[in-house]
Amino acid sequence: MPSVNLKQAIAAADSGMWSIVVDCLQTLSLQELDRNETVLDLALQVLIQGDIEQQWDIAKIIPKLGEIAIQPLLEIVNDRDLDLEDRWFGARILGAFKQPQVVTALVALIQQNEDPELTTIASGALTKIGIPAIATMTDLLATPDRGIAIAILAQIRHSQTIEPLIQVIDDPDPQLRTLIVEALGSFHDPRIPPRLLLKLTDVAASVRQATVVALSLRGDLAVELDLLEHLKPRLFDLNLDVCKSTALGLARLPDPEVVGTLAEVLASINTPNELKSSVILALGWIGTQPAIDSLIAALENRSIDLAPEIVTAIGKTERERVYASQRLVAYLNEKELYKGHPAIVKQEIAAALGNLGNINTVTDLVRLxxxxxxRVKLHVMTAISKLTSIVTVEMLPKKPEFPPDCGNQ
Structure with a gap:
């Protein structure tokens, strides 16, 4: 006997009131939904005739009906007389079913290459299916459809994909090689690092960059593979993006020699500012005393355009907050009454001291x-308010007044 809500859904469907149909079906229990042919018929009507919001809602219900939904969905996906939007939803829903016939149908849909978006959705459904699709995708690696197979295997992220991806790591297409390296980099498997090391000199910059990122995530192998020595040449890569990724990647390695390597790059007059910015960020991430010292040294010798970045990086360090604040105060005190520093640098130093949380720097901030x-005063007052609530009102100057057009400066 149909429940009251199901009867209401049937009545609403007879009147084409699809939103009510969806509302009624959403109230049904899993037990009521399981293999319910009546609900399936109603859901398919909504899928074909409802608006996009109703289609999204019904797409969440259909998988709960079980395997009885597979064949009707396959028919929708393969019906070229239907709107593409309806077929897209059918393909998307099929991703919830991990049966072999679904994998076969989705692969066939991809191979037809009928519509780019339909192909993309079918690929996404296969990715969602996951492990049951791996064998079929592996078989496709030897066919003209290898690109789609590689893309799907790369997204499944299961250890069973490692071996097939290793087999095609030298694919002629650099975009596919990049996908493969990115995917393999997510696994901790002894077969992978030796292959990745070879990709550091790949002819494609995107592959080299992906390889740098993947290897930099293996800090556990930093000593065993001497990753610093392998990655260091990529700091001088012909492609600037590779250089930047290398600088940031080195910051992940637990190797004390990384700081010296990055400091040399930062000090070189031949290093472009874009790369120096990445090096500054990397040293800030490392945050050890030697890293902070390197940033201070760069601050003392650097042009004004990078000084704010350096101070900001120091102010965000987590490991040596007290030491960082002391070094910034010492740098600030190098100039008599702080007058020798540009305003933008003093603003950033004030902000950094506020972030670092060392209450002992309040006196220096008050002097500033x-x-x-x-604008310097505003930054200083903000920093002081972060550090202490003891500062008296008399210690603070009146709130500065800006000209009406200051917001446009």
Whole structure:
């Protein structure tokens, strides 16, 4: 006997009131939904005749009906007389079913290459199916459809994909090689690092960059594989993006010599500012005392355009917050009454000291309130408010007033 809600759904469907049909079906229990032919018929009507919001809602219900939904969905997907949007939803829903006939049908749909978006959705469904699709995708690696197979295997992220991906790591297509390296980099498997090391000199910059990222995530192998020595040449790669990824990647390695390597790159007059910015960020991430010292040294010798970045990086360090604040205060005190520093640098130093949380720097911040630049004063007051609530009102100057057009400066 149909429940009251199911009867209401049937009545609403007779009147084409699809939103009510969806609302009624959403109230049914899993037991009521399981293999319910009546619900399936109603759901398919919504899928074909409802608007996109109703289709999204019904797509969440159909998988709960079980395997009885597979064949009707396959028919929808393969019906070229239907709107593509209906077929897209059918393919998307099929991703919830891990049966061999679904994999076969989705592969056939991809091979037809009828519509790019339909192909993309079918590929996504196969990715969602996961392990049951691996064998079929592996078989496709030797066919003209290897690109789709590689893309799907790369997204499944299961250890069973490692061997087939290794087999095609030298694919002629650099985009596919990049996908393969990115996928393999997510696994900790002894077969992978030796293959990745070879890809550091790949002719394609995207592959080299992906390889740098993948290897930099294997800090556990830093000593065993001497990753610093392998990655260091990529700091001088012909492609700037590879250089930047290398600088950031080295920051992940637990090797104390990384700081010296990055400091040399930062100090070189031949290093482009874009790369220096990545090096500054990397040293800030490392955050050891030697890393902070390297940033301070760069700050003392660097042009004004990178000084704010350096101070910001120091201010975000987590490992040596007290030491970082002390070094910034010492740098600030190098110039008499702080007048020798540009306003933007003093602003960033104030902000950094506030972030670092060392209450002992409040005295230095209060002295900086004498600065003639109102924006510096605002940054200083914000920093002080973060560090302590003990500072008296008398210690703080009046809130600076800006000209009406200051917001456009």
């Amino acid at each position: 309130l004498k600065d003639p630049d109102d």
